[in-house]
Amino acid sequence: MAVAGDTARSQGFAEMLKDAALASLVAAVLAVPLLGIRLIDSVQGLLLDTRIDWVWQAALVVFLGRLAMRLLARGAMTGGVAAGRRAFARFGERLAGWMGPLGWLMLGFAIVLPFLPFSDRNVVDRATLVLIYVMLGWGLNIVVGLAGLLDLGYVAFYAVGAYSYALLSSTFGLSFWVCLPLAGLLAASFGVALGFPVLRLRGDYLAIVTLGFGEIIRIVLLNWYHVTGGPNGISNVARPSFFGLEFRAPIEGEPATFSSFFGLDYSSYHRVIFLYFLILALAMLTNLFTLRIRRLPIGRAWEALREDETACRSLGINPTNTKLSAFALGAMFAGFAGSFFAARQGFVSPESFTFIESAIILAVVVLGGMGSQIGIVLAALLLVGLPEWFRDLQQYRMLAFGGAMVLIMLWRPRGLLSNRDPTMRLHPPGGERAP
Amino acid sequence: MEYFVQQLINGITLGAIYGLIAIGYTMVYGIIGMINFAHGEIYMIGAFISLIAFLVVGAAGITYVPLALLLVLVVAMFFTALYGWAVERIAYRPLRGSFRLAPLISAIGMSIVLQNYVQLVQGARVKPLPPVIRGGFTVMEADGFAVSLSYLQIIIVVVTLALMAGFTYLITRTSLGRAQRATEQDMTMASLLGVNVDRIVSATFVIGASLAAVAGMMVTLYYGVVDFYIGFLAGIKAFTAAVLGGIGSLPGAMLGGLLIGLIEAFWSGYFTIEYKDVAAFSILVLVLIFRPSGLLGRPEIEKV
Numbered sequence: 112m113a114v115a116g117d118t119a120r121s122q123g124f125a126e127m128l129k130d131a132a133l134a135s136l137v138a139a140v141l142a143v144p145l146l147g148i149r150l151i152d153s154v155q156g157l158l159l160d161t162r163i164d165w166v167w168q169a170a171l172v173v174f175l176g177r178l179a180m181r182l183l184a185r186g187a188m189t190g191g192v193a194a195g196r197r198a199f200a201r202f203g204e205r206l207a208g209w210m211g212p213l214g215w216l217m218l219g220f221a222i223v224l225p226f227l228p229f230s231d232r233n234v235v236d237r238a239t240l241v242l243i244y245v246m247l248g249w250g251l252n253i254v255v256g257l258a259g260l261l262d263l264g265y266v267a268f269y270a271v272g273a274y275s276y277a278l279l280s281s282t283f284g285l286s287f288w289v290c291l292p293l294a295g296l297l298a299a300s301f302g303v304a305l306g307f308p309v310l311r312l313r314g315d316y317l318a319i320v321t322l323g324f325g326e327i328i329r330i331v332l333l334n335w336y337h338v339t340g341g342p343n344g345i346s347n348v349a350r351p352s353f354f355g356l357e358f359r360a361p362i363e364g365e366p367a368t369f370s371s372f373f374g375l376d377y378s379s380y381h382r383v384i385f386l387y388f389l390i391l392a393l394a395m396l397t398n399l400f401t402l403r404i405r406r407l408p409i410g411r412a413w414e415a416l417r418e419d420e421t422a423c424r425s426l427g428i429n430p431t432n433t434k435l436s437a438f439a440l441g442a443m444f445a446g447f448a449g450s451f452f453a454a455r456q457g458f459v460s461p462e463s464f465t466f467i468e469s470a471i472i473l474a475v476v477v478l479g480g481m482g483s484q485i486g487i488v489l490a491a492l493l494l495v496g497l498p499e500w501f502r503d504l505q506q507y508r509m510l511a512f513g514g515a516m517v518l519i520m521l522w523r524p525r526g527l528l529s530n531r532d533p534t535m536r537l538h539p540p541g542g543e544r545a546p
Numbered sequence: 547m548e549y550f551v552q553q554l555i556n557g558i559t560l561g562a563i564y565g566l567i568a569i570g571y572t573m574v575y576g577i578i579g580m581i582n583f584a585h586g587e588i589y590m591i592g593a594f595i596s597l598i599a600f601l602v603v604g605a606a607g608i609t610y611v612p613l614a615l616l617l618v619l620v621v622a623m624f625f626t627a628l629y630g631w632a633v634e635r636i637a638y639r640p641l642r643g644s645f646r647l648a649p650l651i652s653a654i655g656m657s658i659v660l661q662n663y664v665q666l667v668q669g670a671r672v673k674p675l676p677p678v679i680r681g682g683f684t685v686m687e688a689d690g691f692a693v694s695l696s697y698l699q700i701i702i703v704v705v706t707l708a709l710m711a712g713f714t715y716l717i718t719r720t721s722l723g724r725a726q727r728a729t730e731q732d733m734t735m736a737s738l739l740g741v742n743v744d745r746i747v748s749a750t751f752v753i754g755a756s757l758a759a760v761a762g763m764m765v766t767l768y769y770g771v772v773d774f775y776i777g778f779l780a781g782i783k784a785f786t787a788a789v790l791g792g793i794g795s796l797p798g799a800m801l802g803g804l805l806i807g808l809i810e811a812f813w814s815g816y817f818t819i820e821y822k823d824v825a826a827f828s829i830l831v832l833v834l835i836f837r838p839s840g841l842l843g844r845p846e847i848e849k850v
Contacts, residue, residue: 141632144595144625146667148602157673159601165667261647263654308835315581315650316834319785323827326782334820466778470658477651510662516655517637520648 127181135174142169214485221391225384232383237496239387239455243448244495246394248475248487250444253401255476256483257410258437259417260310261318264325265472267305268298268442270332270464272449277345277459278338287351287454291447298446299439306438310431325469332461344460350382351389351454358382386455393451397444398484404440413437467509471495474512478519548691553815554808555685559699559768561807562706566761567784568791568799569713570630570754576730576794577750578642583653584633586781587660588755592626592762593772594664597675600766611679615701622763623756630755631748633660639744657777665774672773675766702764709760710800713753717796722749730794779823783810786830792843801841 146165151158221242225235247269254262275294279285285293309320332339339345350358356369358381369385370377404410412433416423420430453459475494479486494515498508567589574582599618608614637656641649682696717723728736729746737743765780766772787806791798806826814822833840 137628137632141625141628144598144621145591145664148598150598150601150668150673152669152671152673156676157597157601159598159605259647261650309831312834312838314646316789316838318647318650319581319782319789320831320834323782323830327824327827330821330824334818467658470654473651473654506666507662509658510666513655513658513660513662517652517659520644520652520655521637521640 123185127178127185130181131174131177134177135170138173139166139170142166217485217488218395225387232380235380235383235387239383239390241491241496242387242390242394243452244472244475244491245488246390246397246448246451247445247472248479248491249394249397249401249484250441250448251472251476252479252484252487253404253413253444254437254441255473257401257405257417258413258434259314260434260437261314261473262321262438262441263318263466263469263473264321264323264328265441265445266464266466266469267321267325267328268302268445269449269452269468270328270461271298271301271442272446273453273459273463274332274339274345274449275446276450276453277348280349281345281347284349287349287450291450294450295443295446298449299443302439302442303435306435306442307431310434310438322466322469325464325466329461329464332464339461342461344458344462346458348453348457348459350457351386353385358385386451390448390451390455393447397447400440400444401484409433409436471512474516478515480523548686548688548693549815551685552691552693553811555693555695555699556815557808557811558804559702559807560811561804562703563761563764563768563803564780564784564787564806565800565803566706566709566757566764567780568787568803569796570758571785571788572791572793572796572799573726573750573754575788577726577747578638578649578733580638580649581653581785582638582751582754583650583781584637584657584660585754585758586777586779586784587657587664588626588630588633588777589758589762589780589784590772590774590777591629591660591664592622592755592759593766593776594668594673594762594774595625595759596622596763596766597673597772600675600678614678619760619763622759626759626762627752627756629660630751630758634748634751639747657781661774661777668774670774672771675770675772677770678767698767702768705760705764709757713757714796716753722746726750782830783826786826786833788840789830789838790833790840792840794844795840795842798840798842 143166146169147161147163149160149162151160221238224230224238247265251262251265254260254265272294275297276287276290279290279293280287305321305324309317312320333342335341352358353369356372357366358369358379359377368377369375369381375381405414412423412428415426416428416430416433423433424430452463456463471494475487475490478494479488479490494512498504498511504511567585570585570588571582574580574585596618599621600614603614603617608617633656637652638649641652679696679698679701682694682699685693685695687693717726725736725741725746726749728739728741729743733743736746761780765776783806784803787802788799789802790805791800791802806829809825809829810822813825
């Protein structure tokens with residue numbers, strides 16, 4: 112018996128070796144034209160250079176990777192990994208129970224972050240950037256995670272918010288606090304205007320159309336010189352004030368500034384911390400809104416629509432209006448985030464609103480598990496925070512993004528911490544526990 | 547009038563290229579019902595491989611132009627087809643039968659990967675290629691404006707027509723084409739009747755990628771420059787062409803490509819060149835809203 116098992120295993124291993132060798136052969140052939148030959152720019156035009164060692168390395172990596180993959184897959188069949196996977200699933204369930212406390216813990220950490228001993232301007236600045244993506248991810252999550260509409264042009268609404276604030280404040284001199292709701296409103300109206308004609312379309316067509324809209328808005332911003340400043344953008348956007356108290360060095364005879372009002376020494380760090388708390392508050396607003404609206408009829412209609420549109424239609428839910436509300440609300444939060452972005456940078460240009468930006472936000476949502484709030488925070492930390500700390504990896508960042516999107520789809524199509532359970536249940540699985 | 551004819555010639559050339567890419571979209575959509583978002587990048591890889599192949603052929607001392615063109619064509623088609631095959635095998639096949647948006651998200655990821663891969667290994671700068679085929683005719687001349695038709699434009703249109711003819715033959719007359727049409731109609735039934743569905747889907751990707759490689763080679767010759775970013779816009783426009791012609795319909799893809807090429811040429815000739823991409827995107831949106839089945843497509847019935 113044991114002998115038979117051994118031969119089967121060794122045959123299996125030989126087969127695996129063959130499979131891995133085949134994969135590495137394909138990889139080597141694929142690598143020849145693009146990795147094996149390098150184009151060199153020179154004054155006489157392009158020159159060629161070879162780097163055959165890269166081809167071998169690529170083939171070797173693929174060979175080992177494929178072999179490891181097959182061994183793991185066999186391990187899963189013989190039981191070792193299966194037990195591990197069960198344990199992982201149990202861990203996931205337990206983790207789901209810890210989600211609430213974990214969320215509070217993270218919020219607590221976020222609040223004290225600027226006052227921790229290791230925090231400096233850099234840390235807070237990067238945390239602000241991560242929070243922008245957390246907020247965008249939560250906003251897009253309403254559209255993608257809850258309503259199940261794949262929006263590839265989300266950055267368009269972000270751009271609308273940013274340009275609304277930049278234009279309103281530089282043309283009419285309106286303050287940030289007046290512009291913020293206006294920017295959200297404008298972005299939401301754009302969402303309605305763009306969404307209304309196209310939301311009847313099926314999932315993948317909708318994705319491409321939203322991508323088209325995103326690009327149209329970017330091209331218009333790029334070419335409408337006398338309003339948007341074209342590729343130069345709009346600079347000197349007014350910075351937000353703390354309830355009318357500005358962040359600048361106090362000048363005698365001028366209205367009080369933030370530092371003079373509170374009797375502090377002036378430091379430009381104050382503004383950084385203020386902006387950090389501002390985006391934290393905005394992000395938490397988005398989070399709270401999402402958590403609450405999921406319990407309302409409209410939120411439940413979104414989740415139902417995501418699962419089965421035909422069934423919803425026959426139950427009397429109006430799919431167009433329901434989708435439109437998700438689209439508009441998602442756009443509104445992008446508008447808020449956009450006006451914050453403009454206020455933080457003090458400068459907007461079409462360059463910040465390319466398709467790649469949409470793809471990054473989508474990657475955050477997809478990776479985090481569509482529908483999971485905490486998952487999005489973790490994904491934003493991973494995708495935006497990590498590369499910010501490791502500058503050397505910057506050039507591999509997009510490669511890793513794309514690779515992560517593919518791998519997540521292959522491995523866990525519902526995302527890392529997937530949460531597709533309906534928010535409301537008629538009969539909760541665990542007895543009378545609140546959902 | 548002369549200006550009109552010139553734009554017509556340019557538009558047809560451009561349309562032939564878009565049509566070749568559009569076929570890849572429409573075939574894949576017809577068979578497995580997914581938008582192969584990475585197809586634009588496959589075309590970009592085709593353009594890069596052609597550029598490299600031109601330089602290699604030049605370095606090998608082959609100066610007879612038709613032979614060089616043929617060699618580059620074969621090399622580019624082979625390697626690009628292998629890329630297309632690998633992409634399907636890695637990123638799409640395991641997701642067959644997953645939820646509807648999974649393959650699309652995976653394809654977007656793959657497209658980002660391919661774009662950045664090429665940028666990393668070959669650099670971000672625009673790569674120039676000196677003109678390989680020079681010269682042409684002057685079709686008509688009036689008021690100091692000469693309408694020119696270059697040899698290259700003739701080659702592009704002739705090669706496209708030849709490929710179309712061969713491709714139509716493949717689909718309608720050979721056993722591979724028959725199996726493909728059967729798989730398109732009903733994948734389960736085809737597999738029950740002994741069609742190796744996996745192989746047919748792979749073949750579809752291979753054919754689509756090799757046609758995209760031809761398009762990439764022609765663009766390299768036509769514009770003389772290549773960079774890692776050309777796939778995105780060309781991909782969107784070719785997808786628009788496929789949708790305009792009716793997705794899933796092969797003559798539709800060709801017709802759509804031709805129309806998109808003409809619209810773009812006339813738009814930039816008579817209106818503003820800055821907004822020529824907006825024209826393509828607007829057509830996409832309008833077609834999807836008012837006639838989602840396209841010009842030659844069949845309306846899709848949603849089954850529960």
